[in-house]
Amino acid sequence: MRALVLTADRRLELAERDRPQPKAPRDVLVRVVQTGICGTDRSVLVGKFAAEPGVIMGHEAVGEVAEIGPDVTDLAIGDRVIVNPTLYCGRCIRCLRGQTNFCHRKTGNEIGIDRDGSYAEYILLEDRFLHRIPDGVSYDRAVLTEPLACVLNNLDSAGLTPGEPVTVIGAGPIGLVCAVAARHLGSPVTLIERDDFRRDQARELMKEFFPSDVTVVGADPADRPDRAPTVVDTVGNQLDTALDLADDVGTVVAMGYDSRAEATVRPLEILQRQLRIVGAGDYRGPHFPRAVEMAARLPLERLVTHRFPLERHEEAFAALAASNGSGYSALKVVLQSAEDAQ
Structure with missing residues (x-):
């Protein structure tokens, strides 16, 4: 072969x-x-x-x-x-x-x-x-089922409460799947993407998937969204930004893979703002059949x-x-x- x-x-x-x-x-x-x-x-x-x-x-x-x-x-x-x-x-x-x-x-x-x-x-x-x-x-x-299974594991690890806002950094394939899954579970979603092509594609796709409660913005300071209870970094090198975008008592999920990425974290800020940083990896066995069922509807x-x-x-x-x-x-x-x- x-x-x-x-x-x-x-x-x-x-x-x-x-x-x-x-x-x-x-x-x-x-x-x-x-x-x-x-x-x-x-x-x-x-x-x-x-x-x-x-x-x-x-x-x-x-x-x-x-x-x-x-x-x-x-x-x-x-x-x-x-x-x-x-x-x-x-x-x-x-x-x-x-x-x-x-x-x-x-x-x-x-x-x-x-x-x-x-x-x-x-x-x-x-x-x-x-x-x-x-x-x-x-x-x-x-x-797209396997990426969806990864997304479900990360959203579950974040302790996502359906209905609470989610910010997703990166509108590549995994970021888009993350946004689609979070919105399907009932959360308003803000999707951040610095690349013009991917940002335009994301806007078109999200309008097609969901009539409301999905906002796609750029990465400029002027586009900065309100802080959210859950922030997911699907890029892998945006932990600093994700922490800044998380609401107090919020959760940041480090999802993207980048072995070269480094970040500076201030422990006092984590303590005083009661932030959680979660790394969930890919997915557990039970997530896969759940992803198969959900993918059939998306x-x-x-x-x-x-x-x-x-x-x-x-x-x-x-x-x-x-x-x-x-x-x-x-x-x-x-x-x-x-x-x-x-």
């Missing part, structure tokens, strides 16, 4: 790999249709996040069941499925406490990081990490602006970069492993 493999110098290379074969009784071979490019993937390529050289990257995948092991009873060949890429053993102390995203056996099992992922024509997984796509839901909508496919086949992966990642001072030109970009996407 064809696959995009990470090289030692942090490039993606199209290579031929053996198609994985089901061996365990509950193994399922999935023919990958398409995979969303995650900000983490791009962070790997620019040196902000570590991954194992030689691994097949990609994890936000949807596809079709191609083969099943003898003990698989809930899936059938031909079923359309969404991949849950945050694997866990279910037996270690973290898993038994419900903290499956911190499974002690995570090393070697992070899809697209140190275990082969979905920038390929096939991926092999245990059946419990596959969810059937609801009838009537397109691949383009389903491919037009998330509108976030997909670009599609590329595997062999045009360099163009796909270039579309996500803000280069030469010209800003962004894309929201969600997907890599297609098969022709029957969408």
Whole structure:
């Protein structure tokens, strides 16, 4: 099969790999249709996040069941499925406490990081990490399920009270999903984005999704919104700004990934204003089926602006970069492993 493999110098290379074969009784071979490019993937390529050289990257995948092991009873060949890429053993102390995203056996099992992922024509997984796509839901909508699961975990960790205002920093794909989810849960949302293209796209999309209670602003001081009880930094390097935008007794969620980012925090301000800073990571096992159900009711496919086949992966990642001072030109970009996407 064809696959995009990470090289030692942090490039993606199209290579031929053996198609994985089901061996365990509950193994399922999935023919990958398409995979969303995650900000983490791009962070790997620019040196902000570590991954194992030689691994097949990609994890936000949807596809079709191609083969099943003898003990698989809930899936059938031909079923359309969404991949849950945050694997866990279910037996270690973290898993038994419900903290499956911190499974002690995570090393070697992070899809697209140190275990082969979905920038390929096939991926092999245990059946419990596959969810059937609801009838009537397109691949383009389903491919946003994994980002939605991440968002739900972060909003839950913030202790979000539906109806209370939320400020989201960054209107990239994850910021838009965060805004959509928070508004769907009943909260008025302010979305902050400094890039003209993404800000304009956000305004159009939010008007289409919700008739009221979503405000999209720039990052200039003149655009500064009122303080909010919950502020989510989906960029990964805006903690200082997020703390400044949080209301007293508020919560700041550090969600975006950026290993190079640093921030200065004044403990006395945290104490006197009774602020909470929360880091939630990706998501726990129960968030994924919840995200599958919620995604079926949200037009998330509108976030997909670009599609590329595997062999045009360099163009796909270039579309996500803000280069030469010209800003962004894309929201969600997907890599297609098969022709029957969408």
